[in-house]
Amino acid sequence: MHELTQSFIFEAAHTLNRAYLADPAAVLGSKRIHGHSYRALVTVRGIADPTTGMLLDLHTFRQQLHTVQSQLDHHLLDEVADLGPATLENLTQYIWRQLQPTLASLYRVTVERVLTGDSCSYYGT
Numbered sequence: 001m002h003e004l005t006q007s008f009i010f011e012a013a014h015t016l017n018r019a020y021l022a023d024p025a026a027v028l029g030s031k032r033i034h035g036h037s038y039r040a041l042v043t044v045r046g047i048a049d050p051t052t053g054m055l056l057d058l059h060t061f062r063q064q065l066h067t068v069q070s071q072l073d074h075h076l077l078d079e080v081a082d083l084g085p086a087t088l089e090n091l092t093q094y095i096w097r098q099l100q101p102t103l104a105s106l107y108r109v110t111v112e113r114v115l116t117g118d119s120c121s122y123y124g125t
């Protein structure tokens with residue numbers, strides 16, 4: 001069994017309404033429009049074709065990721081349809097929904113906030 005992963009970067013802004021936290025500044029900060037640098041890692045899983053030696057051609061894989069990247073990069077995520085609050089959790093599920101119809105062997109979507117070290121993974125269920 002192989003896992004093949006490709007990643008892409010996107011820079012985007014959002015707001016987030018958070019339940020009251022111990023730190024009111026964090027609540028206020030998230031309500032204001034602010035940005036993050038994100039990295040998405042998409043993994044497909046399966047058995048490589050013995051003839052081609054490939055699970056999926058990387059060019060094809062990258063083309064499909066580019067489509068999703070263009071829906072998120074330099075966007076105000078609050079305006080992205082079908083996303084909901086732009087949490088890491090929702091971003092992983094959004095990317096999964098965009099890719100699943102054409103990536104039969106989709107296994108995992110991870111979204112990281114590069115600078116803060118936060119990361120979330122989604123496995124489709």
Ligand SMILES: Nc1nc2c(c(=O)[nH]1)N=C([C@H](O)[C@H](O)COP(=O)(O)OP(=O)(O)OP(=O)(O)O)CN2
Nearest residue numbers: 016018025026027029030034086087088089116118
């Ligand atoms: N489970 C989640 N919690 C939070 C998310 C998320 O995606 N999933 N996102 C946020 C906000 O996007 C926030 O901008 C990032 O949180 P954080 O790095 O904690 O920043 P704070 O505003 O809390 O201030 P720091 O001083 O940097 O901690 C919040 N929660």
Ligand SMILES: [Zn+2]
Nearest residue numbers: 016030034036
């Ligand atoms: Zn944020």
